[in-house]
Amino acid sequence: MAKSSRLVSGQRQGTVTLSWPSLVGRLNERLVLQLLQRHGPLSRAEVVRVSGLSAPTVSKAVSSLLRAGLVEEEEATETGRGRPAAKVRLARSRVQVLGIAVDADHCWVAAAGLDGVLRCPVRRVTTPASYEELLTVLEAAAREYMVEGIQTLGVGISLPGLVDSRTGRGILSPNVPMTNGHTPAVDLGSRLQLPAVLLQESHALCLAERHYGLARQIEDFAVLDVATGVGLGVMMGGRLFTGHSGLAGEIGHMTVVPQGGRRCGCGNTGCLETVVSDTALAWHASQKLGRLVRGDEVIELARNKLVDLSAELDQMAGYLALAVATVINVFNPAAVFIHTPLVDIEPDLLQRVIWHTQQRTLPPSFAQCQIARAQGTKYQGAIAGIIQALTDAVAPRIT
Numbered sequence: 001m002a003k004s005s006r007l008v009s010g011q012r013q014g015t016v017t018l019s020w021p022s023l024v025g026r027l028n029e030r031l032v033l034q035l036l037q038r039h040g041p042l043s044r045a046e047v048v049r050v051s052g053l054s055a056p057t058v059s060k061a062v063s064s065l066l067r068a069g070l071v072e073e074e075e076a077t078e079t080g081r082g083r084p085a086a087k088v089r090l091a092r093s094r095v096q097v098l099g100i101a102v103d104a105d106h107c108w109v110a111a112a113g114l115d116g117v118l119r120c121p122v123r124r125v126t127t128p129a130s131y132e133e134l135l136t137v138l139e140a141a142a143r144e145y146m147v148e149g150i151q152t153l154g155v156g157i158s159l160p161g162l163v164d165s166r167t168g169r170g171i172l173s174p175n176v177p178m179t180n181g182h183t184p185a186v187d188l189g190s191r192l193q194l195p196a197v198l199l200q201e202s203h204a205l206c207l208a209e210r211h212y213g214l215a216r217q218i219e220d221f222a223v224l225d226v227a228t229g230v231g232l233g234v235m236m237g238g239r240l241f242t243g244h245s246g247l248a249g250e251i252g253h254m255t256v257v258p259q260g261g262r263r264c265g266c267g268n269t270g271c272l273e274t275v276v277s278d279t280a281l282a283w284h285a286s287q288k289l290g291r292l293v294r295g296d297e298v299i300e301l302a303r304n305k306l307v308d309l310s311a312e313l314d315q316m317a318g319y320l321a322l323a324v325a326t327v328i329n330v331f332n333p334a335a336v337f338i339h340t341p342l343v344d345i346e347p348d349l350l351q352r353v354i355w356h357t358q359q360r361t362l363p364p365s366f367a368q369c370q371i372a373r374a375q376g377t378k379y380q381g382a383i384a385g386i387i388q389a390l391t392d393a394v395a396p397r398i399t
């Protein structure tokens with residue numbers, strides 16, 4: 001367990017003093033962790049086959065990871081043909097990580113084993129107005145999961161808006177402005193005495209789709225998040241594309257209405273998210289109903305036909321296709337996954353988006369790209385993020 005505690009205390013600097021043999025050993029351990037995350041439980045012989053490492057090397061790496069508490073052995077099940085080989089899996093019996101998704105109206109808090117499987121129902125708490133209150137609410141919700149007998153190894157936090165990946169600082173979040181200038185992972189990690197990582201929410205969705213959703217076998221894909229705003233996460237060659245300082249993916253602030261567009265939270269006018277988002281739909285609903293409708297309220301209102309927004313949704317399908325077509329033309333992904341509650345209102349909305357996208361994408365690029373609804377969630381991405389950070393803390397990432 002000592003290995004995971006290196007995460008937030010300058011472990012990258014610490015690793016450069018390692019001797020070469022122990023560095024190789026740790027790289028092997030990280031490879032075993034990555035294989036178990038990708039394939040699920042494996043016997044040592046299966047790890048040898050998949051990794052290409054020698055049997056003694058795998059045995060040594062697994063023993064070290066067992067001692068560290070990061071993996072555990074499954075009960076061997078009798079097959080009736082000789083002694084079955086015990087499988088090794090990512091630890092879940094006595095260890096857990098926490099995943100937190102912060103959003104404009106609510107935050108979600110979840111606990112999972114290192115295999116990403118949730119331990120209990122996800123908690124939803126109301127997002128308070130101040131940063132101090134936010135930390136207090138999240139600390140209380142996290143502590144409900146931190147029970148005796150289960151060691152909590154770390155916490156991942158997903159945050160909307162601009163997040164500087166170099167400093168872990170929220171820079172500009174129009175929808176959760178109380179986090180601007182703050183370091184929620186450092187502050188909450190300090191309160192809980194846990195290693196912690198902060199992820200921009202679109203990047204979190206990419207990790208969720210990669211580890212627990214539809215992208216488990218896909219190296220090059222994008223996730224478009226259409227919720228309070230519009231964000232983009234891109235994974236190329238199995239690596240997150242974050243940009244110079246983590247600010248990549250702000251496709252929601254691409255101008256799509258150059259003349260007379262509505263004011264966006266960023267200060268500009270005519271941004272994509274002023275015409276495609278829960279917030280944009282809520283604005284239309286407010287106009288029609290003559291009262292203020294919140295973004296988290298409009299989906300239920302429209303789904304229950306308490307307000308007719310079919311013309312507005314049709315227009316949104318066209319605007320959303322502009323974003324999907326741009327992503328396909330620019331990145332040539334094998335898949336674009338769309339994460340949005342808007343398709344809960346009209347199930348054929350996704351088909352209309354795909355149709356419009358086809359009209360606006362270069363045909364060879366469109367033909368190679370699958371477009372589907374994302375399965376992962378932001379709290380799952382936060383869970384995947386802290387597990388990845390713990391795995392990276394076992395050995396440095398060689399780039």
Ligand SMILES: [Zn+2]
Nearest residue numbers: 253264266271
């Ligand atoms: Zn904007």
